[in-house]
Amino acid sequence: MFKGSIVALITPFRNGAVDERSFQAFVDWQIKEGTHAVVPCGTTGESPTLSHAEHKRVVEVCIEVAKGRVPVIAGTGSNSTDEAIDLTRHAKEAGANAALIVNPYYNKPTQEGLYQHFKAIHDAVDLPIIIYNIPGRTAVDMSVATMARLAKLPNVVGVKDATNDLARPLRTREAIGPKFCMLSGEDHTALAFLISGGDGCISVTANVAPRACADMHGAWQKGDVARAMQINQRLLPLNDALFAETSPAPVKFAASLLGKSTAEVRLPLVVPMPETQEKVRHAMRHAGVLN
Numbered sequence: 280m281f282k283g284s285i286v287a288l289i290t291p292f293r294n295g296a297v298d299e300r301s302f303q304a305f306v307d308w309q310i311k312e313g314t315h316a317v318v319p320c321g322t323t324g325e326s327p328t329l330s331h332a333e334h335k336r337v338v339e340v341c342i343e344v345a346k347g348r349v350p351v352i353a354g355t356g357s358n359s360t361d362e363a364i365d366l367t368r369h370a371k372e373a374g375a376n377a378a379l380i381v382n383p384y385y386n387k388p389t390q391e392g393l394y395q396h397f398k399a400i401h402d403a404v405d406l407p408i409i410i411y412n413i414p415g416r417t418a419v420d421m422s423v424a425t426m427a428r429l430a431k432l433p434n435v436v437g438v439k440d441a442t443n444d445l446a447r448p449l450r451t452r453e454a455i456g457p458k459f460c461m462l463s464g465e466d467h468t469a470l471a472f473l474i475s476g477g478d479g480c481i482s483v484t485a486n487v488a489p490r491a492c493a494d495m496h497g498a499w500q501k502g503d504v505a506r507a508m509q510i511n512q513r514l515l516p517l518n519d520a521l522f523a524e525t526s527p528a529p530v531k532f533a534a535s536l537l538g539k540s541t542a543e544v545r546l547p548l549v550v551p552m553p554e555t556q557e558k559v560r561h562a563m564r565h566a567g568v569l570n
Contacts, residue, residue, distance in 0.1 A: 280407070280436055280460050281350060281377070282478040283315030283500070284492040286485035287323035289531050290337055291540035297333050298540070299340055305539050306344040313493030314485055317341060318379055320354035322416065323483050323527045328545040331362075335369050342374045352481075356381035356411060360396050364403045371406040378404075379439060379481070381411040382419050390425045401432045408434055413441035413464060423447070427454040439464040439481050440472070448475040466518040470511045473499050483526055484518055487533040488568045513566055520562035523555045533559050536569055 286309050291301040309317060319341040320326045320334050329337065338353045345351050353370035355378040357363040367378045382388075383396055401408060410429065414420035420442065429435045437460025440447055445468060448461050462479050463472035469480035473496075485492040491510055498506035521529045528544050528551050535542040536559070542550050551559065563569035 281316055281352065281409070281462065282460075283496040284313070284485050284489070285316040285318060285352065285462065285479055285481045286314045286489060286492075287318045287321045287481050287483055288341070289486050289527055289534055289540060290320070290324040290329065291531075291534075292543040292545065293541055295543070295545075297329075297337060299336075301540055302337065302340055303344050305534075306341055308539070309485070309489050310345065310348050312489035313497075314349065314489045315479065315493065315496070316350040316352055316376075317345060318352045318354060318481055321379060321411075321481070322354075322381070322413075323486070323530065324354060325527060325545055325548070326354050326356075328548075331366075334366065335373070338370055338375065339373050350376040352377045352379050352409060354379045354381075354411075356383075358383040358386050360399050363396070363400050367400055367404045367406060367408075371404050375406065377407040377409055377436070379409045379411050381413065382417045382421055384417040384419075387419050390422055393419065393421050394425055394428055397429050397435065398432060401429075401434050406434065407436045409437045409439055409460065409462065410435065411439045411441070411464065413439075415441070415443075423450050423454050426451060430455045430459055436460050437462060437478075440477075441465050443468060445471050445475055448472055448477050452476040466521070467515070470495065470499065470507055473507075483521055483530050484514060486530050487521075487537060487539075487563065488514060488517060488566055491566065491568070516562040517566040517568075520555070520558045523558055524551050529555060529559050532556055533563060536560065536563065
């Protein structure tokens, strides 16, 4: 259903407010650079510090700009099931193609709690759901067995896997089957994830290297493994730099160097330290995205 290079969009800010004009231009640029789908209001979009009104507006703007050219997978997760239902319902009404829903963070639900959380959202809103499993951010890891149980629900269509466990896609594919959409959530291992049966990657790096990320996935889809590996190797220092501090601070600084956004992030995040900024500059030059 979804494949290739999918960008976890930053949310540009200016003087503390969402910069709609920059966001509109950014989404359009991403699509023109070859990005295969876009994700507004994920973790990279600073969803934890967006108000509900801002969150919904960012999703609406993204859909308006995309105009059906690529799928829009709206981030609608929350550690409140009712809140996640509200955000998912809004995404459906706004015209999103799917919802990306993170495991409830901080609450640390059991596997049964995870199942009931996603089932409640599934039953409340008729929209394809991609589970976002990122234990490093949420402190809970959805088991393959729980995911397989959820995959029996007709609108649970895939996973964004940020476990950094390259045996996980193999086990997931074996447990659920070929139709389940498996997307990496980790740029460093995106290509290895594809080799293990994945369909694509929801990427941070694609914010500033959309053409290279799209080309890597395109090469893989065409069977040009050597070309995919070459691009992946060139992007490695950039992948490193963009996670040298808590994301999305480094990638927003990188986007500012391209004139796509300010470097502003909302507290408790702060702009990267000078040494990280220099690391980002150097990596962008190495990747060929900054002169």
